[in-house]
Amino acid sequence: MSILVDDDTRVVVQGITGGEGKFHTQQMVEYGTNVVAGTSPGKGGQDVDGIPVYDTVEEAVDEEDADASVVFVPPAFAGDAVFEALDTDLDLVVAITEGIPTQDMAKVNKRLTEVDTRLLGPNCPGIITPGEAKLGILPGNIFEAGNVGLVSRSGTLTYQVVSNLTDRGIGQTTAIGIGGDPIIGTSFVDALELFEADEDTDAVVMCGEIGGEDEEQAAKYIAENMDTPVAGFIAGRTAPPGKRMGHAGAIVSGSGTGTAESKISALNDAGVPVGDTPNEVAEHVEDFL
């Protein structure tokens, strides 16, 4: 089993005719993802490798019975693309785009309270259920089907930890990138809730980073609600206050909130071992299983 996506998920790719959209559509299809449609305003009626292209998400959803979308639209138009997706019956919208202005996301965030659709991202690598489907840009070959769930704010750090797991023969139920922006659709707590409810997930890895208080809230949730064991990693221990470390969301504020220290101690207090290196995280998971 898995969470959110599997081989039945019918996917529409927003921005399928752009360079990124096209390349990653091919990669997703090659992985076995059921990509049923794409959108690109003004290019309705065309196709990309046999996948039909529509002008609007609504048409794509109606005609092809899609239930999830992946957004590869450039940052200036991505907020609009997410609004468009949220105005349909899709269950899941995965926004890969990096660099969406925060105030655009504040408006999207407001809309999310009014609809049932789940947003993953933006600025995330996407989601993968190994052997079944991937929605996003994760390199499929490093994942293996198994019993560990993974949730992370960062893309390449996810790959690092996954390869440490896979090297030890530990596979994954589903891996979720929630994104590195200050305002995101799915939080750690949301993802942990889904893993806790999934019978096949026997342990969870949570990779956080400096900035915000999502990891502290996750620690509270784990302590109060989770039976499934969780191992953690926090990036940014050496980050100075007030400097944005690449991700728009990875910044320690001047008053000291959002520090790695506060996150690590919150997780430790919740019984979550936090690795000093990605490899140590994999060791902790091995101990759980």
Next chain:
Amino acid sequence: MKLHEYQAKDIFAEAGIPVPESRLATSVDEVMEVIEEVGYPAAIKAQVHVGGRGKAGGIKIATSEEEAREAAEDIIGMDLKGYTVEKVLVEAGVDFENELYVGVTMDRGEGKPVAMVSTQGGVNIEEVAEENPEAIAREHIDPAFGLHPYQARKVVYDAGIERDVANDVASILTTLYDLYEEKDASDIEINPVMITSDRDVVAADAVMNIDDDALFRHPDLAEMEDEAAEDDLERKANDYGFDYVRLSGNVGIIGNGAGLVMTTLDLVDHYGGEPANFLDIGGGAKAERVTNALDMVFADENVDAVVFNIFGGITRGDEVAKGINEALEAFDEIPKKVVVRLAGTNAEEGMEILNTDLVEVEKTLEDAVQRAVENAQEANQ
């Protein structure tokens, strides 16, 4: 992007927020010229992005020519927490009775902007927030509607601002929110807003940080970026389009993806080294970008050794290897030892391409970092 005080004050003044008369100066003579216009007392304020400038000696008030000259000589060229002061703002002194705080920022937890007002201005507001959170009145703003006029009044009343200036303060807050929205600010604040002995309100400081991701729709602000940058390395990073942060150590770090680069920094620290920088080359980097990244890190004279850590998803190991070879083959002698670790997409092809006469290669992240830390220690002996 952080604007300097003088840049933000220009924007505030244009929007109608009262600010003291001021001008920028870069030499002692210029300071004296400006003071002839603004008169005494005058404030001389270092224009660097450092919190607590006043305490660190970066702001001085002069009441005479002698004091002004001395203050200007002290501040221009001084080292303020690692930054050299090149510019000062010279400003007419304000005779004030009270100092307030007014600001707007994004509340990440709520996903909404929040307006904040406090009677405890003039001090570090983050300390106030921590020690005495009730001293700051807050009002969350629905981004779909903006700040309603009643909300601006409410938060000013809640903060306990005196009645006779409440409307003026609410008006400043409204203008700040408008600017926050219009200019895609991530933070905007005035600390302090001064209440003068004539019961006027004046913005004595100005903070305005712009969301880097929104600069594409503000070409006027994007033009200020070079002027806002602190040093040549930051300017170079802007030109190359890198996410770059300079730190104080001697191990140069290049990688792809913010989380993994941060992790590499942390591992350098974990193995007893000190990171010199954060440099993310981003996803899908081609050979030229890799060459630029090495150029960037070599340009930092504090760097004694470099670690290059790539986990390819959309970034291809062979492209990275090509870029590393090209960059290093251009040198007669490699300026600093480079350790490379490639994993993920086309990593094996990349490993084969890498010229091992020029770089050291390690298979795991941990080994690569340890080796770079050792290299830096050796170079430093």
